[in-house]
Amino acid sequence: MQRFAALLDSLAFQPARNAKLRLMTEYMCTTPDPDRGFALAALTGTLNLPNAKPALLREFGVQRLGETLFVLSYDYVGDLAETLALIWQPSDTASAGQNQPAPSLSEVVERLRAASKRETPQLLEQWLDALDSTGRWALLKLLTRDLRVGVSARLAKQAIADLGKRDIVDVEEVWHALQPPYQALFDWIEGRAPRPDPGAAPVFRPLMLATALEDAELAGLDPAAYRAEWKWDGIRVQLVATAGHRHIFSRAAEQATTAFPDIIEIMDFNAVLDGELLVARPDESGTVHVAPFNDLQQRLNRKQPNPKLLQDYPAHVRLYDALMIDGEDIRALPFDERRTRLEAWYAARPRPRLDLSPLVHFGTWEELAAIRAGTREAGIEGLMLKRGDSPYVAGRPRGPWFKWKRAALTADCVLMYAQRGHGKRSSYYSDYTFGCWRPTNGGTAELVPVGKAYFGFTDAELIKLDKWVRDHTTNRFGPVREVEPGLVLEIAFDSIHRSTRHKSGVAMRFPRVHRIRWDKPPEEADELATLERMIAAP
């Protein structure tokens, strides 16, 4: 536990991605099983432990210090778990420091899992006595489910990939078939065993991602080699179904299963499918109409939707690819072949709330550009271009798949600062400064602010944003808070220009929050160079 605590402590203070990776791989190299496996589970959010309520922490604190000193301490520190970790002294001062040895992480996990609700506080007290302040902090953060050390599940998986000098998609491919403490994963990564084979198991498969297409690139591409589809303004999902298992995964491999029982209901098949989750309503003729993204947002806000919500905001999945059909892995086949299989599969068993994303036929790029420019339909963000001969490759290879967004420029930016608004928003952090990534000389990346936005979201979203800001504040300057680089805002703007007045060298015209990307890892936000390429020629 002490070693794990030291890792968390270092990670929390270390902003650079590469340095975080170094810290994690060093820990994984030097920590025995099963401790490191549980650490990996904690970092990726798969460690399910009973949680400790804030009231219990407060009660412990008052017991140890008395009300006055505890309140003064908590006021000063501002974080309950940290306050308790700092003030805690072993109950028997005579034996301070020589109580039982500090528990290992696996001991903590195993005993907590076996403990009854009544035993948990006792165990906790005993461990707090045995650990040092960093150890206590880590334990309390684990148990209050508040482990914010700036490491996404993906970054932790990257560390595992680095450890074995593998590609991260290899790790992601097997990830969902494994369980903490991930013995089989380490055995494979360290060369003691073959790669675990998820086979036809009902697990998430890493997605194939598209890169943004800039108009200048088009000339170099052969239109005959590419197929076009609409780019839907929804949420990318992977439907995974076998006999007895049905899952919906987000692009970040998070389960969205319980939120969409209407989709789960129609997944009576054996396949792994790639598509866009939308809210869509059929009209009398049976034609399906895609609703604006905001309707989908109503569904995304609810983990357990009620029947009224299901009726008012019916979910729909528009399919555009298949990874497996009836137990056969077809990812190695070319896109055209997969498409044929998908069409045949769907034609044989059509279902409500499920349809195919149509191919958009075109001859030349000019023709396609005209189609793209002529479409103002809600729910369409632009076009996808996919090479007909492209196999389904995990990750983001440049070339086989492009996204070609519609005119209004958008960029995925990372929230950096938030400022309280005015008038009725004066108690909300409603003005946002966001940034994009720029490489540093050290080979790492840093965020540079590229703009500010204070509209484009609903009041309900504002409440969530405000809470997020308060929960992730790292620094305060009067009315301004600096936040962890943890939230991606998709910013829409009319144009972008060079500016010497801004550190980033660019200024956006009419930036607004187009969408809050709760699902997107911040390291996948855009680079400043991408914005620079959007600058219109004078």
Next chain:
Amino acid sequence: MNASPAPADPRSWLTTTPKGLYCVPGGFFIDPAWPVAKAVITHGHGDHARPGHGAVLATRETVEIIRTRLGPDTIGSLQGVKYGETTRIGDVDVRLVPAGHILGSAQIVLEWRGARIVVSGDFKRRADPTSPPFEPIACDVFVTEATFALPVFRHPPDMQEIARLLGSLRTFPDRCHLVGVYALGKCQRVIRLLRAAGYDRRIWLHGGLMAMCEVYRRAGIDLGDIAAVSEAGPARRNDLFQHETFRGAIVLCPPSALGDRWTRRFPEPLPAAASGWMRVRARARQRGVELPLVISDHADWDELIQTVRDVQPGMVWVTHGREDALVHQVQTMGIPAEALHVAGREEEGS
């Protein structure tokens, strides 16, 4: 019947004024915030030793520090005394005893008409190779600092923090470790601790830290191989030409230099800071520190309470810091306590 006068109310002979603590029968101030005719100074830190006074009494080491820091002509007369030596000022006997804070730091023991007040100045209780240890003196009134007077402040063993610094150097052998330290006291203590941990490579210093190191050296404190960063030759403006000399080196600098353009010459600098404030995460983050080292020259919560126990005062006055918690705690121990509001104290690089 009246052979021995009744002990005077301590407030009547040691009072707080807008310029600072004033000893009435002695006619002098202690660590005044503004220029005064006569002052007794506990130690050389900037918020205790200020320029412009007519006459100053302090330890010899503190006098040396004041001369170096403020220049020779900013104070009329500087009188240096040895620890333990008694000086009569007005009607008051004044004695300076070690406070364990930094080189030359002293508590001021005041005796008048059979009553004794001890003004601690800044102090700490743990061992420090650059300063003789704090000496508890029994007294009627103990005037204590309260910089870290909250139960959240418990400084870990200093060698454990140094081990974390050296561990980080092993994890990131290519990064220059920049450690923010207060120029007087913390800097020299960190160097001594690194030496004690077996680190014998050259330690590089920001130019602003050199003068005080020289004072410490003259006082007989061996700092090993230290050199100003400028001695490595001029830094080139181009970022790509960072000084390879500093790869994997330890560079000490004032905390204010950490985010400064001055740091551009260092390859992949890793900002660290050695201070008691580093115990609280939000404080460390506020300063952009990636490696917080909890090394303090002030008493932590346990040391403050232990000191009150050791000194057994009739009464405690709390000068600067988090007075509420310490006043509450001392009262709980059955000793009368109150906060004095003394002008001119700031948080230093504690």
